Structures are given as structure tokens and as C-alpha cells.
Amino acid sequence: MNESRLTLDDRLPADYFSSTLRADVLRGLTTTPRTLPPKWFYDKRGSDLFEQITRLPEYYPTRAEQEILTRRAPEIATLTRAATLIELGSGSSRKTRLLLDALTAGGTLRRYAPLDVSASALAEAGRAICRDYPDLEVAATVADFETDLALSDEPGPRLLAFLGSTIGNFDADQRIAFYRTLSRALSGDDMLLLGADLVKDRDVLVRAYDDAAGVTAEFNKNVLHVLNRELGADFDPDAFDHVAVWNADFERVEMRLRARAAQTAKIRDLDLTVDFAPGEDLRTEISCKFRRETLTAELREGGFTLRHWWTDPATRFALLLAVPN
Template identity: 50%
Template sequence: MIEPEIDIHLDPFWIDQALRSDVAEGLASQPKELPPKWFYDDRGSNLFDQITRLPDYYPTRREREILEREVDVIAERSGADTVVELGSGTSEKTRIVLDALAATGRLWRYVPFDNSEATLRAAAADLAAAYEGLAVHGVVGDFEHHMGHIPHGGCRLIMLLGGTIGNFPPARRKDFLASVADTMAPGDTFLLGFDLVKDHDRLIAAYDDPAGVTAAFNRNVLSVINHRLDADFDLEQFEHEVSFDVEEEWIEMWLLSRRPQRVTIGGLGLAVDFAQGERMRTEISAKFRSENIGPELASVGLAMEQLWTDAQGDYALVLSRMVG
């Protein structure tokens, strides 16, 4: 087994400063807003793993269906010997792709990129042990800030799975896609997951399960702020709420204040008032139409090579590469 190599670009000071900036800016905005990346401490990651297994949460199953059906074509079309996975998490679905590349005899390196050092180290060690001769070079970072630190070399298949692209509003989404395109060398490809527009009731059900797992996940962002910034959010006084914005075609998750309340954030020296019924947005999850994906990629210089959907047309995986 080749020992994994791990690069750390998120030290505690960087994380603290980023959280402080995001919380101060978000609580001063109208409506109040918190970025979804702060859901994911250890408890948040565990809750999200539970969400992916819920009956109404279809994206994970639909994406796996496409990967299992089309992975040999993806391996052939990409020509890759290296997999770079953005937001790699536990790297569970990654094994489908690594198995296909290993079968071609080309598999050389896996580069997981995630903001959780503990999760990344555990996944890196598991995969290095599972694939003889595989070089694992992990990067702990924030992919809005540290894309330039991804190792180059080899023929790379860059992946962003799970519909994560939908968490970016349009302007930031274009900036992010452009940053990926800027890191790509000739021959590299980009595999990207898109959740597609569908019946609104099904969309809302995927984000509002009756067992309350998603509600606990939503409120967990308040726990993170309480712990890291000495705040006193009372989680029971915020109600999980989900809506679908028909004009923007995205899901919104909110936390609704059940009563008038004042929250203090000791680490920022802030006191923030919430009116009864006031909503604070914690996530958007954009849904896409197949006919719009190619033009959106083309706007940053990426040519869509192929789009696959699951049998029900709920979800899409798209392979693209640099124009020219």
C-alpha cells in the first residue's frame, strides 16, 4: 500500500475567520442567511448520510443508478488515469469509478478534495488499502478558495457529484465553473451531477422528511455557530421550513423563528433580533433543465460531451471537457 499524501489548506485560523465573516455578513442581510457549508461538522455529516438513505431523498440513488450503468463509457470517454473528486466526503460512490478505471489498467491516482480533514483522511486510508498501487493525494480545502492547489499531472477526470452545484446561486455558480475550467489541462474531463426540475411536491418531500432528519440537519448549523462562536441559539425555537421558488427553480431551506427572540453571538460581539415568524435561509438547491446545461457549461469554455439521466429522468450526469 502507498501511504496517502494529504495537503492541508484549512487551518483552524482560516476556518474561524471564514465562519466569522459568513455569519456576520449573513445575519446582517435581508433576509438573514447562513451558507450551507457550515452544516457539516461531524454531527452534520452523519445526519446528511442518514438523509441520503431516506425513501423520499432520491438524488443519491438516481446518481448511483447512472454511474453503475454508464461507468464503463465514462471511463472510456474520459481516458483518465487520475480521479479528482471535489467534495469527496466518504468517497463511497467513488469506488464505482475507480473500479472501472482499474479494469482498464490505467488507474494511477485519486485526489479527494474535502473540507473535513478527519473524513478525508479516513476515506484516503481506506482507498489506498483497497487499490493496490493507487497513489492517493488528498487536499483539505474549500473549493471556492483552494482550487489552485489541486495537483496536476496525468489525465484527470474531475468529479463533483451529489447535485452540489445546485447550492450555488447563478453568478457564484458561473464563477465556480470557471475556476474548475481554469484548472483543467488539455485532455482533462469534468463529470458533474445535476438534479433536474420535477414535480414540486416530490422536490419538497426530499427536503422535509416526516422523521425530522432533515430538520435536525438544518438546525445543526445553529449548533455549529453556538459551539464555535459562543452563540446562544435555542434550536427548539427555530422551525424547519422548505419551499420551492418557481421563478428561480430552486428549493429553499429556511429556519423560522417561533417567537420574538434575541440571539447573542459572543465571539462576534453581536446581538441579533428575530421577529416571530421571521425566516432565515440556510440553503438553496437549484434544479436544472437538461436543455440549459450545455449552454451554461459553454459559457465558461466547457463543451458538453454527453448527458445521461436515470430511467425516471430525475437526475443527470454530464461529462464535459475544455473547448479546443
């Protein structure tokens, strides 16, 4: 394998994780209602638990998106003729291989440019892709795409993929701002490939985030283990219940940790004490679900025009192509 085909550009400051975690926890635990961003689930244990979640019978999004990609990747390759595939939050890049295969077969792809906060995940995935795609250049970037959308000199046209319905972790205002950032970063011959989970039966949605085996409960509580380890906190994860609720007003699933009884947690490194009332919730994730008409309008407001919309046969999930205005 020619290692020179793999580059890894680390754009994160040395104290990124500690300073961002401190700021997020201080802000989130001193407001009402209390919240934490979902990105702090994903240490090594959290990432392993999420991989287990994607294989659970209740958790349909990963399978549904893969069904669409399996069926539509050749069409996507023909429509985009992308020379560069950029992927935000790429992680292990497993699903991406369906796109890489189709674009490689189409003869247009020259570069894969994954962007993620995990240098180790990018390095591992990058080496594997260099091995399996001998003509492909891999230009990986360690960055937080929410604050630093690191698009530089990639050959065009470019296809920017944001898969897994990660967009659902943003509220409406955050999504519009994010689309605007993307539209400014892309040029006229580039395209956005977006994965979006769709509004459906409430029970199906809630079960996807509250599985019978309890894996999602462990995943949710893992954020407390992260705070204990990284910030010297003394949370008792067993003193909280995992709760998944459907918020009909905002059409989103919310994951929460609910205090079983009155309790106090001390976060040593922040010199912070947090008191929880019995039954008080700490919201750890929102997962917004979408309808075609509202998502189309959102994208338009954010600077994109919807060109193609595909769903799996059961209409659970959508994959869409949009172009910057």
C-alpha cells in the same frame, strides 16, 4: 498497506474554520434576508444526519446518481481514459468507488486526488482506498475548492468529478464563476464529470428536503448548534421551525429556519445581537434544480462544451461529461 502511497497536503490556514465561520455569520445575519452558507451544517453530527438523509425514502438524489454511475462508469472510463481522478468535496468517497473500479479495470488510472475541507475524512477515506486499490496513489488535499482549486502535477488526462448536485448550492452567478475557474484549471484532454439534480414535480422536490421522520429538520437546526458551540451564541433551536419551499422563479428548493415568535439571539464572540420577528426566515441552503438546455448554456458561458448527458431511468437526476473549450 504501503502508507507511502497516501499523501495529505493541508492547504488551509490554521484559523480557517473560525475566521471563515465568523465572516459568514457576520455577513449573513446582518443582511436582509438573513442567510447562512450550507457548509456549516457539516460538523460530525451534521455529517451523520446527512448520511441518514441519503437513506430516507423521500431523498432520491443519492440513489438516482448511484444508479447512473453503476450503469455508466465503464463508459465514462472508456471515454475519459483518465490517469487521475480528482474529486471535489469528496467526503467519505463512497460513490467514487464505482469510478475507481471502472477506471482501474480500464487500466488507465494511476492517481486518486480527493479535495475536501475535512482532513479527518480525507485521511480515513485515503487509507481505505490505499488498502482496497493496491496499485493506486492517493494524493489528498485539504482545501476549500471555492477559494483554492488546488490542481497541481497530477498525471493526465484528468477527470474532475463534482458529484451529488453540490453545484446546486451555488446561485447562477456563482456557478458561472466556478465553471470559469474549473475551465482555466483543466487542459484540453481533461474532462468534468458533473452531477445535477433536475427540475421535477414540486411535491417530490419539497418532500426530499422535508422528510416525514424529521431528520432533515434536525439537520437544518444543527447549524444553530454549531453557532452556539463555536461562537458562544445562545440560539434556541426549538424556537425555529424547519421549512422547505420551492422557489419557482429561481427553480430551487430553499431550506429555511422560521422563527416561531419574536426572539433575540446573542452571538458572544462577534459581539452581535440578532432580533427575529415572528415568522422571519433564516435561509440556510439553496438547492437549484436544472434543465438540460439551461445547464448546457451555463456551462458554455463558463468555458465548457457538453459532450455526454445521462439520467437515471426515472429522469430525476443527470450526470454529464463536459470538456473545457
